[in-house]
Amino acid sequence: MTSSDVSPSFRLAYVPGVTPTKWVRIWNERLPDVPLTLVPASAAEASDVLRDGGADAGFVRLPVDRTFFSAIPLYTETTVVVVPKDHLIAAVDEVTVEDLADDIVLHPLDDVLGWEQLPGRPAIERPATTADAIALVAAGVGVLVVPQSLARLHHRKDLTYRPVTDGPESRVALSWPEDATTDLVEDFIGIVRGRTVNSSRGRTPAPAAQPKAKRPAGGGAPRKHTAGRAATGKSPRGGSGGSKGGKRGKPRRRS
Known part of the structure; x- marks a missing residue:
């Protein structure tokens, strides 16, 4: 079986104290055909798990070796x-x-x-x-x-x-081997950063836009005629604006 025949999957490591539930839920909604497997790891072992290929990315505690790993700091704990x-x-x-x-x-x-x-x-x-x-x-x-x-x-x-107001603090980050920044890693980065499915920076394509309805030949919708007058401003009875005298005279009686 060649590598192209293997179904894609994503493995996510996480250290104690991190709850990846929200991000896993979004992943399953956006990429339902790509199973995500959680890989628990101790804080001390997490870097080795990523370095040895046991996971594609992971939630770790800083610091990490920045000559080998990329990392996106997420939050600092109390x-x-x-x-x-x-x-x-x-x-x-x-x-x-x-x-x-x-x-x-x-x-x-x-x-x-x-x-x-x-x-x-x-x-x-x-x-x-x-x-x-x-x-x-x-x-x-x-x-x-x-x-x-x-x-x-x-x-x-x-x-x-x-x-403890003045004690040392622990920072949590998303990390992965820099040389293994795959398309699926990019997808997960987009989820963690809060990008929407339509984000131009996300890899997951947005649904195709529906084609707009064609306008009728002649350009634009037909114009409505103004009651009583044509578009030229002339009276429908003819002439440029009706009787000049304002009122019409009474008809003459026949003798």
Whole structure:
């Protein structure tokens, strides 16, 4: 079977915390004959998945290697601290990094914030994953600072979170290998950028315009005649404008 015989498909990688549902729905509406397959990947593995051809494009966390990948930054996440509901932090609307100085701040091995200096007191060892760190927070071992989407992903009824106003932030981007910018990748870029199906920059062609109705020979619609007068302005009785005297005289009686 040659490559031309293979049905087209599109593989989309995404990291934890990203919800691609909206874009997948639009893809299925616009390209119903091209199946889209979701490829979950950890934040650390996403670049390797794209580099090795395991996906055509992906929602990743920045930074990426810009000598190999193209990337379109999409949004910056709010950073939050996850705490038990009975923690003192739960009583305030937001905190700073300094407010965490007396807490044990867990630092999982899959951290995506890239701290230069971790706040608070360090734990004895680093949890393997964010999910493991969440379990330790629930057990009262410490607190965890993560992007808000990960706090929502690992939501528990006994935990809550508050924004950290001066912590590092995580940015999410659409990324793909620059040398593999295929037509389908361009289609997906158009969807993510919010282009309509009729956009001149999108690759998906717009429906063909219906031909306009032909005008009758002679040019234009027939003109309507003004009642009582022709288009020349002359009276239909003849002459240029009717009787000059204004009123008509009475007829003479015969003798």
